Amino acid sequence: MGTSVSGKRVAVLGAGKMGGILLQALLKERLLSAATTTATVQHTERARVLTDKLKIPVGTNNVAAVRKADIIFVCVKPPVVLDVVKEIRAAVTPKQLVISVAASVPTNLIEGGLRGNIPVIRAMPNTPCVVEAGMTALSKGKFADEKHIQLATSLFNVFGRTVVVDEKHMDAVTGLSASGPAYIYIILESLAEAGVKVGLPRDVATLLAAQTVMGAAKVVLETGDHPALLKDAVTTPAGCTIDGILELEEGKLRVTLIKAVVKAAQRAKELAFVS
Numbered sequence: 001m002g003t004s005v006s007g008k009r010v011a012v013l014g015a016g017k018m019g020g021i022l023l024q025a026l027l028k029e030r031l032l033s034a035a036t037t038t039a040t041v042q043h044t045e046r047a048r049v050l051t052d053k054l055k056i057p058v059g060t061n062n063v064a065a066v067r068k069a070d071i072i073f074v075c076v077k078p079p080v081v082l083d084v085v086k087e088i089r090a091a092v093t094p095k096q097l098v099i100s101v102a103a104s105v106p107t108n109l110i111e112g113g114l115r116g117n118i119p120v121i122r123a124m125p126n127t128p129c130v131v132e133a134g135m136t137a138l139s140k141g142k143f144a145d146e147k148h149i150q151l152a153t154s155l156f157n158v159f160g161r162t163v164v165v166d167e168k169h170m171d172a173v174t175g176l177s178a179s180g181p182a183y184i185y186i187i188l189e190s191l192a193e194a195g196v197k198v199g200l201p202r203d204v205a206t207l208l209a210a211q212t213v214m215g216a217a218k219v220v221l222e223t224g225d226h227p228a229l230l231k232d233a234v235t236t237p238a239g240c241t242i243d244g245i246l247e248l249e250e251g252k253l254r255v256t257l258i259k260a261v262v263k264a265a266q267r268a269k270e271l272a273f274v275s
Contacts, residue, residue, distance in 0.1 A: 005031045005154055011069035013062050013084060015039040015050055018101055019075030021130050021159075023054060029158050040065050067091050071151070074100040074110070078271065081105045085113035092118055097148050099123055099155075103174055104271040107141030107167060119144040121152045124170055126178045129159035135177040136160070139167035175265030183260055188213060 010032055012019050023039060026032040039058045041047050050058040059065065066072050066088050076084050081102045092098065098120045100110055107120045114120075120141035128134045136156040140149050149164055156162045165173060188209045195205025220227055235241045248254070 005151065007036065008032075008070040008151075009036045009068055010038075010071045010073065011065040012037070012039040012073040012075055013065065013088075014074065014076035015041050015054075015058060016075065016077075018125065018129075019073065020050075022073060022075065022101070022125075023056070025129070025132065025158050026155065027054065027056070031155065031158060038065050038069070062088050063091050066096070070096060071155075072096055072098045074098060074102060076102065078102045078105050082109065082113050085110050089114045092116075094118055094143070097121065097144070097151065099152055101125060103178065104171070104268050107139070107144075111141055111143065117143040119148045121148055122167060122170060123152065123156060124173045124178055125156065125159060127181055132159055134160035136162045137170065137173040137177065138162060138164050139170055140164075141167075171268040172261075172265045174268035175261045175263070179261070179264040183257060184213060 010026075012023055015023055019039065023032075023037070027034070027037065034054075034056045037056045039050065039054070039056060040060060040062050041050060041058060042060065044060055047058045047060055062084060072088075072092065074081060074084060081100065092114055094117050096118070098110060098114070098118055099122075100107070100120065101123045103124065105122070107122050110120045111118060121144050122139050122141070123136055124138075125136040126134050129136070136159060138149060138152050138156065153162045153164070188206070191209035191212070192202065192206040195208060196202050200208070216230070219225075219230060223230070231245075235245065
């Protein structure tokens with residue numbers, strides 16, 4: 001299997017929330033074509049709706065969908081991954097690539113449910129993928145190689161940024177970047193509420209907070225500077241910012257955010273399937 005997506009036939013099993021995001025973005029960017037893409041959902045009526053919306057064949061038969069596919073996305077909910085894997089295993093061959101976006105489901109569980117040395121890649125995207133500002137971590141299973149990783153990377157780069165990690169780090173990825181948007185939304189909401197408290201209209205306060213967070217993140221990404229250095233550049237002696245930072249430190253914001261990531265990562269590990 002080459003590293004180019006061009007001409008590859010793709011089946012998306014479970015065109016729900018994340019599966020739908022993947023499909024729409026890949027079709028929009030023309031990495032996939034309607035002629036080479038198919039998807040499945042659980043209910044016939046939903047399949048008809050998506051067929052009309054996406055202009056691709058959407059059905060309810062997983063086995064039929066994977067038979068001619070080069071790449072198989074498993075986008076179903078974690079508790080039913082093994083059932084789907086067992087359902088399709090007679091139709092999957094080592095010439096195909098299976099990419100799972102199911103949180104906490106290890107590659108060895110999927111490999112064990114399939115027959116033969118099937119290459120499997122585990123992906124952990126986050127919800128900002130919907131606006132092509134997402135973060136996706138990839139890890140490869142026992143039978144996947146560098147070409148498979150390069151192919152998966154070229155697909156997920158459409159949604160933002162991609163990083164390859166050892167699978168042992170995927171629970172940490174879940175706690176940080178997959179759960180992370182929720183933490184940032186709380187911070188945004190709090191900043192906006194603070195803006196209202198000091199007299200700003202709510203819409204202006206929300207805009208200021210959101211653009212500020214986005215801008216700060218962009219500076220980190222584009223400069224590569226450590227956040228502590230960038231913080232110091234904003235913090236002038238005896239200025240306003242240092243007073244605000246002292247309040248944050250007193251409220252233990254730093255420690256609380258660290259503990260949130262640790263707790264979420266621990267929960268991801270608890271939810272992981274054991275083969």
